[in-house]
Amino acid sequence: MNTQVANKHTWAEPFKIKMVELLRMTTREQRVEAIQEAGYNTFLTRSRDVYIDLLTDSGTAAMSDRQWAGLMLGDEAYAGSENFYHLETVVRQFYGYKYLVPTHQGRGAENLMSQLLIKPGDHIPGNMYFTTTRLHQELAGGTFVDVIVDEAHDPESLFPFKGNVDLDKLDRLVREVGARRVPYLSLEGNVNMAGGQPFSMTNLKDLYSYCGKHDIPIMLDATRTIENAWFIREREDGYADVSISTILREICDLTDGCTMSAKKDALVNIGGFFACNDEELYAKAQNLAVVYEGLHTYGGLAGRDMEAMAQGIREAISEEHQSARVGQVRYLGEKLESAGIPIVKPIGSHAICIDAKRFLPHVDQDDYPAQALAAELYIESGIRSMERGNVSAGRDPKTGKNRRPALELVRLTIPRRVYTQAHMDVVAESVIDVHKRRDDIRGLKMVHEPEYLRFFQARFEPIIWRTP
Amino acid sequence: MVEPIKLTTRDQRKQLIEAASYNPFLLRAEDVIIDLLTDSGTSAMSSDAWGALMRGDESYAGARSWYRFRDTVNDIFGFEQVIPTHQGRAAEHILFGVMVQPDSIVPNNTHFDTTRANIEFFGGNAMDLPCRESRDLGSEFPFKGNMDIAALEKLVASEGAEHIPIIMVTVTNNSGGGQPVSMANIREISRIARSAGIPFYIDACRFAENSHFIRRHEPGFENTAAIDIAREMFSYADGCTMSAKKDSFANIGGFLCTNDAELAQRERNILILTEGFPTYGGLAGRDLEVIAVGLREVLDEHYLDYRLLSTRYVVEHLRESGIPVVIPAGGHAVYLDARRFLPHLEPLQYPGQSLVVELYIEAGIRSVEIGTVMFGADPHTGEERPARLDLVRLAIPRRVYTQSHMDYVLEGINLVWERRSDIRGMHIVQAPQFLRHFTAKFDWVRDETESRYKTSMEEA
Numbered sequence: 001m002n003t004q005v006a007n008k009h010t011w012a013e014p015f016k017i018k019m020v021e022l023l024r025m026t027t028r029e030q031r032v033e034a035i036q037e038a039g040y041n042t043f044l045t046r047s048r049d050v051y052i053d054l055l056t057d058s059g060t061a062a063m064s065d066r067q068w069a070g071l072m073l074g075d076e077a078y079a080g081s082e083n084f085y086h087l088e089t090v091v092r093q094f095y096g097y098k099y100l101v102p103t104h105q106g107r108g109a110e111n112l113m114s115q116l117l118i119k120p121g122d123h124i125p126g127n128m129y130f131t132t133t134r135l136h137q138e139l140a141g142g143t144f145v146d147v148i149v150d151e152a153h154d155p156e157s158l159f160p161f162k163g164n165v166d167l168d169k170l171d172r173l174v175r176e177v178g179a180r181r182v183p184y185l186s187l188e189g190n191v192n193m194a195g196g197q198p199f200s201m202t203n204l205k206d207l208y209s210y211c212g213k214h215d216i217p218i219m220l221d222a223t224r225t226i227e228n229a230w231f232i233r234e235r236e237d238g239y240a241d242v243s244i245s246t247i248l249r250e251i252c253d254l255t256d257g258c259t260m261s262a263k264k265d266a267l268v269n270i271g272g273f274f275a276c277n278d279e280e281l282y283a284k285a286q287n288l289a290v291v292y293e294g295l296h297t298y299g300g301l302a303g304r305d306m307e308a309m310a311q312g313i314r315e316a317i318s319e320e321h322q323s324a325r326v327g328q329v330r331y332l333g334e335k336l337e338s339a340g341i342p343i344v345k346p347i348g349s350h351a352i353c354i355d356a357k358r359f360l361p362h363v364d365q366d367d368y369p370a371q372a373l374a375a376e377l378y379i380e381s382g383i384r385s386m387e388r389g390n391v392s393a394g395r396d397p398k399t400g401k402n403r404r405p406a407l408e409l410v411r412l413t414i415p416r417r418v419y420t421q422a423h424m425d426v427v428a429e430s431v432i433d434v435h436k437r438r439d440d441i442r443g444l445k446m447v448h449e450p451e452y453l454r455f456f457q458a459r460f461e462p463i464i465w466r467t468p
Numbered sequence: 469m470v471e472p473i474k475l476t477t478r479d480q481r482k483q484l485i486e487a488a489s490y491n492p493f494l495l496r497a498e499d500v501i502i503d504l505l506t507d508s509g510t511s512a513m514s515s516d517a518w519g520a521l522m523r524g525d526e527s528y529a530g531a532r533s534w535y536r537f538r539d540t541v542n543d544i545f546g547f548e549q550v551i552p553t554h555q556g557r558a559a560e561h562i563l564f565g566v567m568v569q570p571d572s573i574v575p576n577n578t579h580f581d582t583t584r585a586n587i588e589f590f591g592g593n594a595m596d597l598p599c600r601e602s603r604d605l606g607s608e609f610p611f612k613g614n615m616d617i618a619a620l621e622k623l624v625a626s627e628g629a630e631h632i633p634i635i636m637v638t639v640t641n642n643s644g645g646g647q648p649v650s651m652a653n654i655r656e657i658s659r660i661a662r663s664a665g666i667p668f669y670i671d672a673c674r675f676a677e678n679s680h681f682i683r684r685h686e687p688g689f690e691n692t693a694a695i696d697i698a699r700e701m702f703s704y705a706d707g708c709t710m711s712a713k714k715d716s717f718a719n720i721g722g723f724l725c726t727n728d729a730e731l732a733q734r735e736r737n738i739l740i741l742t743e744g745f746p747t748y749g750g751l752a753g754r755d756l757e758v759i760a761v762g763l764r765e766v767l768d769e770h771y772l773d774y775r776l777l778s779t780r781y782v783v784e785h786l787r788e789s790g791i792p793v794v795i796p797a798g799g800h801a802v803y804l805d806a807r808r809f810l811p812h813l814e815p816l817q818y819p820g821q822s823l824v825v826e827l828y829i830e831a832g833i834r835s836v837e838i839g840t841v842m843f844g845a846d847p848h849t850g851e852e853r854p855a856r857l858d859l860v861r862l863a864i865p866r867r868v869y870t871q872s873h874m875d876y877v878l879e880g881i882n883l884v885w886e887r888r889s890d891i892r893g894m895h896i897v898q899a900p901q902f903l904r905h906f907t908a909k910f911d912w913v914r915d916e917t918e919s920r921y922k923t924s925m926e927e928a
Contacts (some may be wrong), residue, residue: 048530074469079494080496104558111742286907302509453737457746
């Protein structure tokens with residue numbers, strides 16, 4: 001394994017367990033019943049029926065004792081809470097943006113930014129879509145245009161920076177629609193839908209100079225940018241000895257603002273923010289926040305949650321934390337890989353993504369192989385994972401057809417500081433067991449399809465297998 | 469558990485409020501001695517609620533905490549569909565987003581600021597139909613929060629279900645002085661709404677306080693428990709919006725209820741976009757737990773007695789000093805009548821805002837204007853017009869301040885009262901389009917009349 005902090009080869013956590021949450025064991029029969037009731041959608045299962053919950057790393061982190069202490073310091077005044085000023089100081093210190101508007105979570109910030117910056121008919125280039133981000137852009141009248149490098153869509157490519165933007169694709173768009181119809185470039189760190197893949201600093205510097213020339217702001221989705229910084233340090237020339245806090249700051253300095261879901265990097269259960277350097281945009285964001293979120297000094301968050309976020313950012317920026325974080329994910333990934341399970345590579349920071357197309361080659365993409373595999377994994381051992389493929393991608397608004405994305409993935413998302421190595425062993429074992437009986441796994445048909453973000457609430461039924 | 473209060477001097481407060489552009493919303497909380505800005509999200513939670521907070525299940529989907537929350541809401545409110553939101557205004561935003569069209573009319577006893585703003589945001593017309601008694605500030609009528617039934621009937625007859633997508637009533641009536649709505653009035657509204665086929669929603673923020681007023685003042689309810697009164701109230705409605713930051717002691721949270729499953733599905737589609745997944749709605753699991761505990765605690769008879777009596781304590785003492793205050797005492801706040809307090813100021817000189825500023829300078833008390841600043845800008849024309857009333861609200865956070873704190877507040881108000889004729893009006897320097905009172909900037913009126921109303925500030 002390459003660069004680890006202080007040349008250590010183990011990745012033992014820089015913390016010990018102080019509070020535990022008991023898990024309930026279920027039988028296979030109970031799980032079969034539970035997944036049927038949930039319409040074969042893991043989002044609709046109850047957490048009490050789940051053994052190891054890898055649905056998401058969003059809001060599921062274990063807070064530290066210091067964060068819990070921060071909760072007790074909540075200043076719940078409606079206006080001007082001390083916790084807001086603390087958070088503002090911390091965001092300025094580590095992310096470097098001048099102005100901060102807290103929001104109740106990341107999509108609250110995306111909603112504000114999309115409404116403030118996008119005009120109907122605009123095109124928003126981005127390094128791969130994210131479900132809520134794209135929908136906010138579309139509802140504001142914009143069209144999302146994917147400008148990520150081609151390698152990102154190839155689960156087998158070992159390219160180290162599959163989160164990079166392809167400047168040719170970006171330039172083609174700008175020439176086609178004109179820079180004036182491109183309100184900003186949406187740049188995500190550790191691209192979630194690509195399996196947690198980072199962009200490189202070199203790529204960002206190129207973007208900075210290109211966008212500067214065309215007067216296009218770069219708005220960062222900062223959700224997992226600290227983890228992105230870790231990969232830059234690990235993989236990019238010249239950064240091996242640079243602290244991740246310096247790298248984070250360098251990233252932010254090359255961008256104009258960000259939306260943030262603090263439920264990921266920042267180790268909290270709720271919270272997010274919008275940040276920027278432009279005073280006028282900030283004033284508008286404050287006013288719109290009042291309509292949707294809450295007064296701009298609490299943004300729909302309890303004071304205690306802002307305090308926990310401020311402390312969480314400090315902890316997230318530590319090298320030891322990120323080393324253990326990435327180490328744990330890599331441990332699971334390497335275990336699966338050595339058993340011949342097809343996964344997205346290189347291994348990302350927050351999740352292992354199983355390539356369902358290769359896992360279930362006999363299931364057509366319109367029979368939702370990833371959704372079916374997630375259901376099977378739950379039945380096998382009570383592990384809850386998430387489909388990130390044809391169901392999540394939704395329908396093309398123009399053709400009305402399934403988008404059939406290149407990546408058809410089951411995401412095993414690892415919550416921060418929650419599960420142990422032994423839990424990861426259970427996960428690996430279960431995936432391997434399902435893999436052994438993969439030929440018996442059938443696809444699903446969708447029987448209920450919501451209008452927006454269908455993956456959250458869609459319901460499915462097994463396809464009856466007809467023997468020819 | 470206690471939280472220390474930092475004390476400031478009068479000179480410091482003069483500088484601080486000037487730096488905050490004379491808007492108490494822009495003050496830092498630590499520079500406030502007694503914070504009566506709002507009772508929203510400022511309650512002291514109980515040890516039980518803190519205990520429940522520790523067991524929050526933070527699973528993204530189907531958390532145990534969600535089921536505890538949902539079952540409690542079902543039990544008390546009785547609606548089939550429960551949609552959690554990060555706070556009350558988000559519930560309103562989702563409800564009006566699916567119900568309100570441009571030119572819709574939404575009647576209410578009196579719309580609160582965020583309710584009105586959300587309706588106007590979607591192009592609708594937020595119409596206040598307060599009962600006649602509420603206009604007489606000296607009247608002791610116990611249900612001044614009632615809706616004007618004759619006016620509602622007339623409106624429904626002329627506009628019909630076609631233009632009125634929803635009829636609302638706010639319990640208790642916050643903008644109208646925290647006054648309760650009687651069960652009889654709710655029954656009448658429900659009858660009119662149902663016969664016209666219009667959905668009837670209750671803005672339930674202070675439902676427990678309203679229930680207790682009904683028990684104390686409405687014949688036939690003397691021996692009915694608050695929870696049963698609440699259940700009866702909601703049985704007449706088709707849904708409700710709720711800010712859990714009021715009558716459930718939570719620091720964050722809210723929800724939207726309906727009996728209409730198809731409508732709920734459309735609401736959840738928006739919820740997912742702006743709030744969060746339907747089993748957490750933008751709240752941490754621990755917050756769902758806290759709300760479930762708080763909704764039980766708030767219906768305790770002894771708590772409700774204490775709550776209403778401690779508010780009345782302040783009102784009675786003000787009346788004894790001859791200070792103009794809205795009567796009878798409401799549930800969650802004391803409302804000073806700024807027009808009678810500062811009769812030398814025109815409504816467009818924002819007497820409420822002046823009084824708010826003076827109370828802060830005098831004693832470090834933070835209050836809020838509910839009058840021409842909050843409601844004075846016509847949403848369609850932008851024209852500035854006097855609001856129906858100019859009040860200063862001293863909202864009392866639940867279970868936070870003691871009787872000695874209230875004595876300190878009374879003393880502060882009395883000191884301002886003694887020098888009232890020296891107090892000047894204000895003007896707006898800068899304001900946004902929606903909900904301007906949160907972020908607007910003010911300054912003292914400086915014109916030829918200034919010398920007549922020379923303030924103690926400048927003499928000092």
